[in-house]
Amino acid sequence: MRMRKKPNLGARLEAAGSVFAATPEEQRGRWRAAFGDYAEAHIEIGCGKGKFTAETAAANPDALLVAIERVPEAAVVAAERVIAAGIPNVRFIRGDANRLREYFAEAEIPRIYINFPDPWHKARHEKRRLTSPGYLAMYRDILAPGGEIRFRTDNVPLFGYSLETFPACGFALSGVTRDLHADGxxxxxxxxxxxxxxxxxxxxxLTAVKE
Ligand SMILES: C[S@@+](CC[C@H](N)C(=O)[O-])C[C@H]1O[C@@H](n2cnc3c(N)ncnc32)[C@H](O)[C@@H]1O
Structure with a gap:
């Protein structure tokens, strides 16, 4: 996400510090209980400005939602949004999804959300796609048995690509649609x-379930 530099970014990040996991590696294997007594911990990768984060966490108060965002200008907006709404069950990681195995233990997570990731349409950038085999292997490691990935995109080529990579990497597909809102x-x-x-x-x- 390209965002204008915010001159007061440091101060805003500091003010929102209560909802950031400063040392996420230390919570590895214990997210569910680290910030309360939640039934589950879910992950959102690339939360951007956090509208989905806030609304999803509010609708699922029994689960901790761990939202990962590598652009601080976006993460701070998401954090401020969650604080303003008084939503307790969100923690943010300012970091890169390519470090998921450092942040989460094997089989720790029952659900991952990936919404509108950058498509990286050039073939030489395939490894950067969040649904490329390298990432899918990472997700498989941290997902619990039967755990799922809920994926949305507007990008038709990325969706077609993902319809091939998920099954090839040990996921069963369900809920496949090319017009989510038509289907209600x-x-x-x-x-x-x-x-x-x-x-x-x-x-x-689509939803991709770990086989
Ligand atoms: C196109 S935006 C979508 C944001 C949000 N999910 C939405 O739908 O409004 C993609 C977001 O994913 C973040 N992102 C992309 N790759 C990432 C990675 N490897 N680790 C963490 N965040 C990433 C970007 O910084 C950006 O904020």
Missing amino acids: AATAATDYETKFIASGVKICS
Whole structure:
């Protein structure tokens, strides 16, 4: 996510410090109980400005939602949003999803959300796609048996690519749709998704279950 530099970013991050996990490696294997007594810990990768984060956590108060975002200008907006809404069950990691194995233990997580990741359409950038085999192997390691990934994108080529990589990497697909909102999606919309819906862009979605 490209965002304008915020001159007061440091002060804002400090003020929102209570919802950031400063040393996520130390919570590895203990997220569920580290910030309360939650039934489960879920992950959102690339939360951006956090609309989906806040709405999803509010709708699932028994689960801790750990939102990972590598761009601090976006993460701080998401953190401020969660604080302003008084939502207790979110923690943010300012970090990169390529370090998931450092942050989460094997089989720790029953659900991962990936919403509107950067498509990286050039073939030479395939490894950067969040649904490329290298990432899917990481997700498989930290997912519990039967754990799932809920994936949404507006990008048709990325969706087609992901329809091949998930099954090839040990996931069973369900809920595959190329027009999520025509089928009556009842879940929170992300910041990006809200703009797409307003301009009539169709949203592709699937759930990938670890086999
Ligand atoms: C296109 S935006 C979508 C944001 C949000 N999910 C939404 O739908 O509104 C993709 C976001 O993922 C973040 N991101 C991309 N790759 C990431 C990675 N490897 N680790 C952490 N965050 C990442 C970007 O910084 C950006 O904020």
